[in-house]
Amino acid sequence: MRGHAEIAGSGFAGLTAAIALRQRGWTVRVHESSPELRAFGAGIFIWENGLRVLRALDVYDPVVAGAHVAPGYEARNARNERLACESFGPQRGTRMLTMTREHLYRPMVTVAQRLGVEILVNSEVTGASPEGELRTVDGRTWRADLAIGADGVRSNVRQALGLEPKRTKFDLGVIRLLVPRGRDDVPGTDPENVINFWSREHRILYVPCNASELYLALGARHTDREGTAIPVNRQVWSNAFPFLAHIVERIGNQGRYDTYETQRLPSWSVGRTAVVGDSAHAMPPTLGQGAGCAMMNALSLAVIVSDSGSVEDGLRRWEATERPLTDHVQDVSSSYAATRAGADGTSKWDAGALRAALHVPTGTEAAAA
Numbered sequence: 001m002r003g004h005a006e007i008a009g010s011g012f013a014g015l016t017a018a019i020a021l022r023q024r025g026w027t028v029r030v031h032e033s034s035p036e037l038r039a040f041g042a043g044i045f046i047w048e049n050g051l052r053v054l055r056a057l058d059v060y061d062p063v064v065a066g067a068h069v070a071p072g073y074e075a076r077n078a079r080n081e082r083l084a085c086e087s088f089g090p091q092r093g094t095r096m097l098t099m100t101r102e103h104l105y106r107p108m109v110t111v112a113q114r115l116g117v118e119i120l121v122n123s124e125v126t127g128a129s130p131e132g133e134l135r136t137v138d139g140r141t142w143r144a145d146l147a148i149g150a151d152g153v154r155s156n157v158r159q160a161l162g163l164e165p166k167r168t169k170f171d172l173g174v175i176r177l178l179v180p181r182g183r184d185d186v187p188g189t190d191p192e193n194v195i196n197f198w199s200r201e202h203r204i205l206y207v208p209c210n211a212s213e214l215y216l217a218l219g220a221r222h223t224d225r226e227g228t229a230i231p232v233n234r235q236v237w238s239n240a241f242p243f244l245a246h247i248v249e250r251i252g253n254q255g256r257y258d259t260y261e262t263q264r265l266p267s268w269s270v271g272r273t274a275v276v277g278d279s280a281h282a283m284p285p286t287l288g289q290g291a292g293c294a295m296m297n298a299l300s301l302a303v304i305v306s307d308s309g310s311v312e313d314g315l316r317r318w319e320a321t322e323r324p325l326t327d328h329v330q331d332v333s334s335s336y337a338a339t340r341a342g343a344d345g346t347s348k349w350d351a352g353a354l355r356a357a358l359h360v361p362t363g364t365e366a367a368a369a
């Protein structure tokens, strides 16, 4: 079937659903509460499953063209000694690309607008109904054959549908930010690698995004006032990793601290209204799969509903088909968050951790790699 869709949120889930529905003949309107279409200033990991979705959305080429392919994923300790190093690529069946969020986001906006998706900024969704309706802050009701809440971890749509999440909160979190890259920033190893530096209390995840931008994720427990301070307490981080002090010095007033959280819902839809992405299945970022799952599930939602006799039937089939993998990724990413997997150098990239990365998502070509 095809019809009209109203979507709350223009993040990776909302834009994926919008593009995929539009590709299948739907008319689509997206409500974004922010005043502008812009991704948060941090980096992101995209694995093979996400790349396959990007290909199906027709945004693969511009994303891959400017992204970084790290030769290795290293773990190092606070004395800058190597604990472990792994590489990904065709031999492992999955690539691991890193990039700024804006680099991923911009082509998605471009393709959505080129296809005729209507995106309204300053349009905060405050309510929803199972009849495929969204309500916005200006008092308007927007009726559709299919309504989607892709409005993130604090979803208003989810709340309006009465979908109470089961929450698991972790005491870990990270400050995310971008800084300029320097030449040979990391002594003693290949600075093109993604590197997780571990001390007992702190962690710096060093992620090249391109030739000039470096993504840093500074990990600390939420009770650590100095480690979680914004603006970043540069002294704390330089003391923890003295050999990275020259990079820490580049941090200005930017950065945002987010704790890790898993949310599970009793159902991903009610009637003709669904939730997808972090509004439905938020998870800790330990596997770098939150956006990957958001995009996979948003694409499959569009594919399966378009292929069904009714929206309600399509949404039921969608959840039955897609949810087991997402549940698994939530389990593994949560257990890694609870155990600080990787801190001792033992590999965390086993088959369970890579299951989503190796998955061929619904609606994508198996030959995408």
Ligand code: FAD
Pocket: 008, 009, 010, 011, 012, 013, 014, 031, 032, 033, 034, 043, 044, 045, 046, 123, 124, 125, 126, 150, 151, 152, 153, 155, 156, 174, 176, 258, 259, 276, 277, 278, 279, 284, 285, 287, 288, 289, 290, 291, 292, 293, 294
């Ligand atoms: P969001 O990205 O939260 O987008 C929601 C959108 O809806 C936003 O534009 C917001 O402004 C808008 N909105 C919110 N409320 C309303 C409303 N009421 N009305 C209208 N619009 C609204 N995933 C990866 O795949 N790889 C990674 O490397 C990775 N690293 C991460 C690191 C950290 C520290 C964290 C916390 C997460 C990470 N993730 C990663 C997860 C990833 O960021 C999320 O899973 C992904 O952004 C979810 O996309 P989304 O579109 O569902 O939600």
